[in-house]
Amino acid sequence: MQIIRELGPLREALGVIRDSGSTLGLVPTMGALHDGHMQLVKAATARCDRVVASIFVNPAQFGEDEDLDSYPRQEAADIALLEAAAVDMVWAPSVDQVYPDGFSTNISVSGVSSGLCGGSRPGHFDGVATVVAKLFNQIRPDAAFFGEKDFQQLAVIRRMARDLDFTHDIIGVPTVRAEDGLALSSRNAYLTPEQREQAVALPDIMQEASKEIIKGGDIGVILANAKANLLAAGFEKIDYFELKHADTLENMTVFVEPARLLAAAHIGGTRLIDNIAVTKGT
Ligand code: PAF
Numbered sequence: 682m683q684i685i686r687e688l689g690p691l692r693e694a695l696g697v698i699r700d701s702g703s704t705l706g707l708v709p710t711m712g713a714l715h716d717g718h719m720q721l722v723k724a725a726t727a728r729c730d731r732v733v734a735s736i737f738v739n740p741a742q743f744g745e746d747e748d749l750d751s752y753p754r755q756e757a758a759d760i761a762l763l764e765a766a767a768v769d770m771v772w773a774p775s776v777d778q779v780y781p782d783g784f785s786t787n788i789s790v791s792g793v794s795s796g797l798c799g800g801s802r803p804g805h806f807d808g809v810a811t812v813v814a815k816l817f818n819q820i821r822p823d824a825a826f827f828g829e830k831d832f833q834q835l836a837v838i839r840r841m842a843r844d845l846d847f848t849h850d851i852i853g854v855p856t857v858r859a860e861d862g863l864a865l866s867s868r869n870a871y872l873t874p875e876q877r878e879q880a881v882a883l884p885d886i887m888q889e890a891s892k893e894i895i896k897g898g899d900i901g902v903i904l905a906n907a908k909a910n911l912l913a914a915g916f917e918k919i920d921y922f923e924l925k926h927a928d929t930l931e932n933m934t935v936f937v938e939p940a941r942l943l944a945a946a947h948i949g950g951t952r953l954i955d956n957i958a959v960t961k962g963t
Contacts, residue, residue, distance in 0.1 A: 683770045684760060688778055691819060694770060695733075703730035707822035709813060712736040713753035713867035714762050717857040721826040722766045724854045733820055734763050735772040737779060742808030753870050772820065779815060788814050790844070793836040793930050797943055798954065801920035809834055810841045817847050824850040830857075830864050832943060832956040836930055856955075858884065864955045876949040882914035883955050887942050890922075891959045894936050900924055901934070911946055920945035920952070924959065 685691045698705055706729030708721045725732045736759055743749035756773065763771055787807050794806040817825065827835050835853050842851055857865045862884040863877075872880055890907040894900060908922050925932060927939035936959065943956040 682760075682764045682768055684773060685770060686773055686775060686778070688774070688819065691772060695820065698731050698769075704823040705729055705820065706732045707816065707820045707825040708732065708734040708768075709816050709825065709827070710734060710736055710759075711738045711752065711867070712759045713755055713870065714759045715857075715865045715867065715869075717828055717830060717865040719762065719766055720857050721828060721854050722763065722768060724852060725824070725826045726767055728824055728852070729822075731769045732767075733770045733772055733822070734768050735774075735816055735820075736760075737772075737774055737812070737816075739779070739808060739812040740776060741780070741811055742805050744802055744804060747802070748868075753867050772816075779812065787811055788841060788845075790837045790841050793833065793840050796932075797833045797921055797923065797925070797930065798945060799833065801945060806834070806837045810837055813838050814841060814845060814847075817842070817849070822849050824852055826852045826854055828857075829853045829855050830866065830954070830956070832941060833930060836928075862888075864953075866953065868951050868953065871949070871951040873949060876915070876951070879915035880948055880953060882911060882916070883944060883946060883953055884957075886910050886914070887944060887955060887957050891942055891957055894924060894940070894942070894959050895961055897936070900936065907944075911944075916946040916948050918947040920947070922946070927958065 683694055685694060706725035708725050710718050738752050740749055760771055788810040789807045790810050799806050827838060829835060839851050861881045863881050886907050890903050893903045904922055908919050911919055922944040925941050925943060927941040933940055938960055940959040941956055942959050945952060945954040
């Protein structure tokens with residue numbers, strides 16, 4: 682497996698892959714890899730001849746008061762996992778390779794970026810869209826793989842790719858959960874054992890709310906009760922707990938499919954997000 686940190690060698694190595702006629706999959710990550718990321722890698726290796734995984738903790742998507750400095754970094758362990766999963770190349774640039782002196786471009790995707798994480802993390806999706814567009818241009822993959830756990834991020838990237846004429850496939854991979862239902866996240870590493878136990882209230886309460894919505898209950902009341910239950914279960918702050926149209930992410934006051942329940946809440950200072958499909962089909 683090649684580990685590449687500079688743009689010149691990256692272009693050369695990608696040229697060799699392209700000349701061989703192989704299809705290329707891209708798995709963008711910020712490292713601190715867990716089973717959720719490895720499912721992206723699995724989907725990429727199943728679909729593409731060659732796979733590049735990027736590891737880059739992107740400063741542009743962190744707000745001033747967020748966890749950029751403390752974000753978990755474990756590059757050696759990540760590289761070992763990617764090698765064992767038969768990834769061909771790791772793209773691990775330094776900040777100045779991605780944002781050289783004088784970098785002045787910002788990609789802002791309106792509409793799907795508003796509200797939800799866009800509301801509680803101003804500028805976050807500009808940072809995501811900008812770095813992902815750069816990764817798409819640097820790698821020029823045939824397909825790129827993103828987790829559905831970051832459902833709004835996936836919607837923003839799909840919109841950006843359509844708007845900027847990226848023609849490769851954008852593949853959403855279902856969320857991977859621990860046995861008790863908590864969605865895997867690099868930020869779960871911040872939780873104490875007690876907070877980890879309490880955190881399972883998030884998926885549990887989302888499942889309960891989903892059932893109530895499907896039964897035809899009042900959506901406003903169901904969402905308000907869910908928030909109160911989360912606070913009672915040990916979460917100290919809720920950024921949002923909302924029902925949205927799954928494609929447009931517009932607010933939904935009357936349940937119609939496709940619908941998605943999305944939540945972000947803080948426990949012990951750690952911000953967790955999750956989302957589930959609300960569907961009569963399950
Ligand atoms: O989902 C992530 O890990 C990041 O937001 C991404 C897509 C790698 C961009 O930095």
